[in-house]
Structures are given as structure tokens and as C-alpha cells.
Amino acid sequence: MVSFGHGSSLQEDQNVLIDQSKDKRRLSKWREYGSTGGDSTGDTCPTCHGIGRIPRGQENQLVAVIPCSDQRLRPRHTKLYVSISVAVCLLTCALILFFLFPRSMTLSPVINTSVLVYFTPSTVEMKVTNVLNITNENFVSVQAHDMDLQALIWDTVVGKIKISNVTTVPPRSEKLITVEIPITIEDIGLNGYCKSVHIRIHTLFLHLQMTMKVFYLGHSEQLSMDTFQYIDCGTNSTIPRPT
Template sequence: MVSLGHGCSPQEDQDVLVGQSKDKRRQSKWREYGSISDPAGDTCPTCQGIGRIPRGQETQLVAVIPCSDQRLKPRHTKLYVTISVAVCLLTCALILFFLFPRSMTLSPVINKSVMVFFTPSTVEMKVTNVLNITNENFVSVQAHDMDLQALIWDTVVGKIKISNVTTVRPRSQKSITVEVPISIEDVGLNGYCKSSSYRIHTLFLHLQMSMKVFYLGHSEQLSIDTFQYIDCGTNSTVPHLT
């Protein structure tokens, strides 16, 4: 009998047998499952041949991926962590810089005027002072509850209280004008201010001031003492720096 086709050598026959044996071992190790379009093979135990995971089993199934998968080896991890830490530190530093409480200053500027009025038993005066409130913070400051009292030789001759003073904008300075009524009832001082035999009627006035400021969720009290010379014998005093 004569067969048509190419002849095979013994070595080629051995290679074919080896290849078939490997395919059989591979088929025995890995079972091929059928699909919806091609139902040949066994049914997939996960999706039962429907091509999707049944509802309610998402938390019960575990996905297995090879160790060589790039998702297990994220790139630039150290760089991302460093950038995140640097951004957090910078944000915290900026917040502390802008919200850190800074000093508030209450300072006298000038004795603007002194108006004098004589009554039969007293000397009445209205002392007008200009004060500066300096805000070094990056937020607005509310000034309130200002108490001011005037003393002459340790004797209180005038008091004033202001509930709502003003609002100072961030990083700015604001001037306020305060008028203090003074009444001198002492007989000796009355005679001194009303006497025409004295050419100079100067009094040493001591002003004690305190004020509360509210900013950044907390309250702070500012206090200052200032000393002024006033003329109680005329109806005005020339402004001068304190």
C-alpha cells in the first residue's frame, strides 16, 4: 500500500507524542469553562454560565490576580507621600501664621480740647482726647466696654463708659474721639481755677483707660494710663501731643 503525503521521521513522531501528552496534562490541570455564546465545556461555578456575578455575592467572592500585575506595584509612592506631607505642613503653617493672635495696642494721640464752664460751686470741663487702636491681626477686632476715669491728685473727678466702641479692620489703625466730663467740687481747686490773680491755671490730669477687644474667639483687655496738663482757667486748651 502506498500512502500519500510527507513522511515523518522517528524524531518528529516523538515530538508529536510529547506535545500531545503536554496538552492532555494542561487540559487535566486547567478546566475550560463554556461561555454564553459557546456553551462547550463545563459551566463556570462563579457566574453559573450567565456571564455576570449574581447580586448579593460581591462581598463573598475574592479576585485572584497574578503577582506580576502592575496594580500591585504602584509607581512614585514615596513621591506622592512626600508631596502630601509637604502640602499638609504648608497648610498648617499658613493657618497658624494668619490665625495666630497678635498684639492689640491702645495709645493716646492728642488732647484735642478742653472746654471750661464756671458754676457758683463747681468748675465743669469737657476734655476731648483722641486715641488710637492698632490691630496687628489678620482678622477684624471688635472693641467694646471702654471705661475711662479722670483723677486730679488721686481724686476721681470724672468717669465715662462706652459699650460699643468701634470695629478695627485687619492690619490697620483706627482713631477714636473720647469726651470726658469733669466736675471739680473741691473748694481749693475752685478758687484756684476761678481766681484772676493767677496768670496760669494748670492742672495735672491723670486718665486711666481700659477697654475689651474681641477677636479669634477670645476676649482681651487693654489698659493704659496717660497724664496731661490742662488749663482750667480758660474756655479752651491748645492741642498738644501727650
């Protein structure tokens, strides 16, 4: 008798050998984990388990290793970008220094607008009105405050005035302020000189000393000025007198 069971068993063994040969050829295309050549000696890659593909769902959990010779690690125009960045930074710093660098403030006399004279039995009272100019060379506003002004005749103080809040000067501009100085002359000789009807000219040499504080760009600065004027203490005068 002929046994057919033996033939079917042989056919199954051949099919198994063919499947194993296909698997080997498919896996031989991928290098095993740890191998550097074409040989298959080494450990199986724990990421893809030897199949050469990343399992789905693990794309955001894995890190790709890029060789140092990869062009993505060598961006083009690097020197150009660095040079442009440095130039922009230097230009920005230069502009900041140019606009915010503190510049000088100037306090100067403009004109003596009027002198009003009042006689009392023992004194001569006067009100001297002056126009002052404050020049701001900065690119920011400047606050002027605490102005101290005193008037002297022959080194004798005859009048004082203090103004706490003077004015605010806009950037790159000038501003005029009017100051009225009260003067009292108590000296007997000067009283007789100013009240004498036999003297046609009653001129006095007035010395004005001024100090003023200005605040800008986070710091305070003090301005000072001395000016000399001729005033007539004999009669009222509203004629402008240049300093």
C-alpha cells in the same frame, strides 16, 4: 449473507471515541480546580465548571484573585506622592497658623484736642476731648467694646465715662476714636485755684486711666492704658495739647 448493520455500529463507536478524545484534549489545556501542577487531579472549578471561561452575566458577581507579585499592587512613585502630600499639609498648617495666630492690640493716646471750662458757684465743670488710637496687627477684624475711662487729679476721681460699643477695627490697620470726658471739680482749694484772677496760669495735672475689651478670633482681651496731661482750668482752650 453480509450484514451491514455491524459495520455501521462500528463506525458510530469510532466517532464517539474521536469526540471523547477531542474533549479530553480541549479540557487538558485548563488545570482543574485545586491542581497545582500539570496533572488533572483535583476538583472541578465551581466558577467556570472546568471550561476555563467565566459564564456571561456573572462578571459583576465574581472577585478576581491577584498574586502578590503583580505589578498593580506595587504602584510607582509612592514615596514621591507621600512626600508631596506631607509637604502640602505642613505648608497649609503653617499658613493657617501665620494668618490666624493672635497678635497684639495697642491702645495709645494721640492728642488732647480741646478743654472747655464752665464755672458754677461751687464747682468747675470741664469737658476734655481726647483722640485715641487703636492698632490692630491681626489679619482679621477686631471689635472694641466696654471702654471704661476715669480722670484723676491728685488721686481724686473727678470724672468717669463708659462706652459700650466703641468701634470695629479692620485687619492690619489703625483707627482713631474721639472720647469726651466730663470733669467736675468740687474741691474748695482747686475751685479757688481755677477761679482766681490773680493767678495767670491755672494748670492741672490730669491722670487718665483707660480699659477696653477687644474681641477677635473667638476670644476676648482687655487693653489698659495710663496717660498724663496738662490742662488749663482757668479759661476755655481749643488749642490741641499733645499728650
